[in-house]
Amino acid sequence: MHPNVGGLRLVLLRPKILPLYVSLFLLTMLARAGAPPAAPTFNKDILPILQTRCQPCHRPGEIGPMLLITYEQTRPWAKAIVEAVKTAKMPPWFADKCCGQFSTEHSLKPEEIQALDQWVAGGSLEGKKKDAPRPIKWTEDWKIDGPSVVVSLPRPFEVPANTKIDYQYVILPVDLAEDKWASAIEIHPSDRSIVHHAVLYSRAKESTWLRNVPRLTMYAPTPGSMTPNELLQQAATDILAVYTPGSPAAIWPEGMGKKLPAGSDLVLQLHYTSKKTTASDRTSVGINFLKERPARRVLTLQMQNRAIVIPPGASDYHASVSGTMPRDALLLAFFPHMHLRGSAFEYAILQPDGKLETLLRVKPYDFFWQQTYPLKTPRLLPKGTRLVWTGYFDNSANNPRNPDPKAEVRWGEQSWEEMMVGFFDVAVEANVDKVGFFSSPTP
Ligand code: HEC
Incomplete structure (x- = not known):
């Protein structure tokens, strides 16, 4: 029974025989603790x-x-x-919630939302210290074991207060005399409060992408500084890992790995956000290599629609891109990419009867x-599977992120231009170098 109930009865049954100030005192106490018996408390719930x-x-x-650690x-x-x-x-x-199950799903359950709601409705009580779970010991350590190889930015990168920082690229040499296979890769910022996201690429030795940029030097491309050919090569470069806040490290299932070919190096793309104070970060990359070639190779593929032309003010422009799997592949994960006008993204399979089966709907896209979005259970895409990715854009003034609702917008690298890229990870036989994927934009 709730301890207040006894007191309540006392006041209700014998108000007349209690001196007025005692009644008032008890009533005030009750008003403070006047939540329904089951009011959640901070410590317990x-x-x-x-x-x-x-x-x-x-x-x-x-x-x-x-911070959301103490009361x-x-x-x-x-x-x-x-x-x-x-x-x-x-x-x-x-x-x-319509589609797919993902291993990193971290939305709240309805009962958790309800508990938070009732906690506030009940006066945001602290409750008893002894009800509190043990504090979590958060570590700054690596999330992957080891790692056996660590490469870092040459020196801390300074992010001044209240400024906009351009995307930074840095080439990190790994000196691979022979092909190597990674079982896990972690991008590990030293100051996670300023790293908005980071992407790690494996640049093949024949690629000319950023070839004129010296190694271990922070480089910020300006509009037009990368040639169209370089940009095509970037798009063809395998992505090894992506860092976003709170995200887990890339650890591939048993028997699968990412290939780092002989003579390749790492290209790390970093997007920093500025705080109210100056800060600096020296991100590292940790890799665990397998002793042997695994049975399957994980490749990050993409389908993009470069033909987008978004009319000024359009609130529901959408465009698709479709392609056919040229071989069997095990689908592992998705990563949609658009810019500031992107509002939703859908990954679907075209069934033989002409119906679309949606595998992932990201809505709203932010x-x-x-x-x-890694699938909880990988899914086999048999050779011949038709894939259809659709991006939705809001170029109206209702989109608070829209830099210019009066502009007609086309494909471009800059954040005021648009993109529509659906990345997806698949596992194929280890000896496959290219999936040889063909896709075509559809309006
Ligand atoms: C993946 C990282 C991440 C997780 C997990 C996360 N937050 Fe946040 N939260 C942020 C960031 C970054 C901001 C500031 C930027 C923004 O508002 O988008 C923020 C902002 C907020 C704000 C201020 C919103 C506003 O309108 O200004 C609240 C309140 C909040 N978070 C509560 C929560 C609660 C409660 C949870 C857990 C149920 C949670 N957050 C989980 C990263 C996170």
């Missing part, structure tokens, strides 16, 4: 949710703008938290929350 769902980002050194830190945000979880703004997760 809320902290476990914060620990698993929010602290990956809302803890010291992470990207979240405030004192959380209490001032109580209302904002309920607002953010009810509108599904937090935690950031954009896969529509340029600032790009992430990998």
Whole structure:
């Protein structure tokens, strides 16, 4: 039974015989504790949710703008938290429940949202310290074992306060005399509060992409500084790993790995965000190599539609790209990419009867929350499977991110231009170098 119930009965049954000030005192106490018996408390009901769902980002050194670890830190945000979880703004997760199951799924369950809502409705009580789960010991260590090889930026990269930082590229040599196979790769920023995302590429020795840029030097391309041929080569370069805040490291299933060919080097693309204070980061890349060639090679493929022409003000422009799998492949993960006008992205398979089966619907798409969606269970795409990716764009003034609703927008590298790329990871036999994938844009 709830301890307040006894007190309540006392006041109701014997108000007359209690001196007025005692009644008032008891009533005030009751009003303070006047939540329904089951009102959730921070320590018992809320902290476990914060620990698993929010602290990956809302803890010291992470990207979240405030800490959600203690009652004192959380209490001032109580209302904002309920607002953010009810509108599904937090935690950031954009896969529509319609389709697919993903191993990194971290949206809140309805009962967790309800607990947060009731906690605030009940006065955001702290509860008893002894009810609190043990604090999580967050580590700054590597998430992958080892790693056996670590390469780092040549020196800390300084990010001044309140500025916009262009994408940075750096070529990291790995000196591979022979082909190597990675079982796990982790991109490990030293200051995660300023690294918005990072992409690691494996540049083959014959690729001319960024060939004029000296190794171990931070390089920020300017519009037009990469030739069209270089950009095509970038698009053909295998992506090894992507870092986004709170994301897990890339660890491939048993018997699969990423190939780092002899003579290749690593190209790391970094997107920094500036804070209210100056900060610096020296990101490292950790790799675990397999002793032997695995049975399957993981390749990151992509289908893009470069023919997009988005009319000024259009709120529901969409464009597709389709392709056919030239061989059997095991589908592992998705990573959609558009710019500021992107509003939704769909990955689908065209069934023989002409119906589309949606595998992943990212809605709303958010340029600032790009992430990998790894399938809980890999799916076989038999040779001949028809793939259809569709991107949706909002070029109207209702899109708060839209840099210019009056502009007709086409494909381009810059964030005020647009892109529509559907990356996807597949596993194929280890001796396959190219999937030889053909795709064509469809309006
Ligand atoms: C993947 C990292 C990440 C996770 C997980 C995460 N947050 Fe956040 N949160 C952020 C970042 C970054 C911001 C600031 C930028 C923004 O608002 O998008 C933010 C902002 C917020 C805000 C302020 C929103 C506003 O309107 O200004 C609230 C409240 C919040 N988070 C609550 C939560 C809660 C509650 C959870 C867990 C249920 C959570 N967050 C999980 C990264 C995260």
